[in-house]
Amino acid sequence: MGFSEELASITHAKISLDEQMDKHTALRVGGVAKYYAKANSLHGLNQLLETCKSYKKHYKVLGNGTNVLVSDKGFDGLIIDIRPLSDVFFKRDEVRASAGASLEKLIKFAYEHKLSGIEALSGIPATVGGAVVMNAGAFGHNICDYITTVETLCDGKIKFYSKEECKFGYRTSRFLGKKEVIIFASFKLNESEREIIRAGIKTYAELRKSVQPTGSSCGSVFKNPKPSSAGALIERAGLKGFAVGGATVSEKHGNFIITERGASATDVYLLIKYVKEKIKEVFDVDLVEEVEYVGEF
Ligand SMILES: Cc1cc2nc3c(=O)[nH]c(=O)nc-3n(C[C@H](O)[C@H](O)[C@H](O)COP(=O)(O)OP(=O)(O)OC[C@H]3O[C@@H](n4cnc5c(N)ncnc54)[C@H](O)[C@@H]3O)c2cc1C
Incomplete structure (x- = not known):
């Protein structure tokens, strides 16, 4: 049996292939996960992990996907959704x-x-x-x-x-x-x-x-470089409203990036990169991402 067949034989998990990750992340961008599994019990979760181990496949557990940016190239392993385990x-x-x-x-x-x-x-x-x-x-x-x-x-x-x-x-x-x-x-x-x-x-x-603004986002993009706040620095650098493709620095809160329909993960990634460079240039501060990258950028 191959990896897909082994996954499909796990009764306590629901498997899909080439799952669109924009449906599962708050930023609403990103490519496909090659394998995607909803773990319906702890036993199912354990079987998923053991199967990944036997086939040397990498996996990533996701909750609500509100703090991740999934690459447009997708994720070449198994995404495990554990939201069915919700007691x-x-x-x-x-x-x-x-x-x-x-x-x-x-x-x-x-x-x-x-x-x-x-x-x-x-x-x-x-x-x-x-x-x-x-x-x-x-x-x-x-x-x-x-x-x-x-x-x-x-x-x-x-x-x-x-x-x-x-x-x-x-x-x-x-x-x-x-x-x-x-x-x-x-x-x-x-x-x-x-x-x-x-x-x-x-x-x-x-x-x-x-x-906080409404719209698709991942909450705060950067950690606050204490004692300062990332949002305040971004605002002072005049970056509110700055956009790359379909990703824009929120007018309401500088530490939020809002994506519109049709935005890509690359738009978000390039905007993050630009903001970091600008903040380094203006304030000599290195902003560190709170959002986590999943897949290759
Ligand atoms: C509108 C909005 C507002 C927000 N406001 C806040 C805020 O006020 N404060 C704040 O702190 N954050 C905020 N966030 C960010 C985000 O909600 C948090 O970081 C949250 O903790 C992420 O939870 P999640 O279930 O979505 O995790 P995910 O984004 O799915 O995953 C985040 C990380 O946790 C790992 N993970 C998830 N579940 C498990 C598990 N069971 N076992 C092991 N690893 C796991 C993932 O692999 C990933 O590395 C906001 C986000 C949005 C979109």
């Missing part, structure tokens, strides 16, 4: 979420059970797994502030990491760029009242709406 439940006094659950689902679960803490993360269009890898955060709160443990799958084994072992930093963790797949994260939240939690969610949603 959120209690484990003793902690909330345990499967990596494919959306942050929105986690926040709703917390609200329903009168648990507070993660309201500031509402509006981040991430899965739990993607948010853990990136240590997603907003308005001074990061997901790591509420995490107790993370569980991963690697080489057929489940590993447990304490919060300290996760090595969280500003938009990073030990899992970024690694082969280990996050399968669960557990959270310790605080008891509160629904009205208070709801008010918090509303406040953060309004704040987000006031500063």
Whole structure:
């Protein structure tokens, strides 16, 4: 049996070939993934990983695809979509979420059970797994502030990491760029009242709406070169509204690139490159991408 046939024989996964990645990424650009699999169970996920290992094929796990730029040349391996693994439940006094659950689902679960803490993360269009890898955060709160443990799958084994072992930093963790797949994260939240939690969610949603543009984007393109902010530098360099093909630096927020219909990943890539060069020239600051490149550029 070849790799495709082996994949097709995995009953706990749904396989497709030459999958258009613009459908699966928030920037709405990018070429095809040669192989694409929705993992419908942990067993299926493990079989996908083992099959890649046996055939020496590379893979990439994606959540909601809100922090990736997939090349127009596509991805020559297997993209694993783990969004079907989306349970959120209690484990003793902690909330345990499967990596494919959306942050929105986690926040709703917390609200329903009168648990507070993660309201500031509402509006981040991430899965739990993607948010853990990136240590997603907003308005001074990061997901790591509420995490107790993370569980991963690697080489057929489940590993447990304490919060300290996760090595969280500003938009990073030990899992970024690694082969280990996050399968669960557990959270310790605080008891509160629904009205208070709801008010918090509303406040953060309004704040987000006031500063962030709508349209297809990947959120912040660059990490903030502390103590400065990437958006402020880009604005001061006069780059707001600057465009390459169908990709434009947002007029509302300098750290957002908005793509229009017909844009390509190359447009986004060249715009990022141009912004970096300009910021280096004007301020002698090296901007570092928060968005991750997938495939060859
Ligand atoms: C409109 C908009 C607003 C945003 N606002 C914010 C914000 O306020 N704060 C913020 O921090 N970010 C923000 N982002 C960026 C993005 O949502 C976050 O980086 C988020 O954490 C990515 O989650 P995801 O599920 O989409 O991950 P993906 O983009 O699918 O993947 C990101 C990385 O995580 C890896 N990954 C995903 N799941 C797993 C897993 N289970 N196991 C191992 N690796 C995995 C991928 O391989 C990839 O390396 C925004 C994006 C958009 C489009």
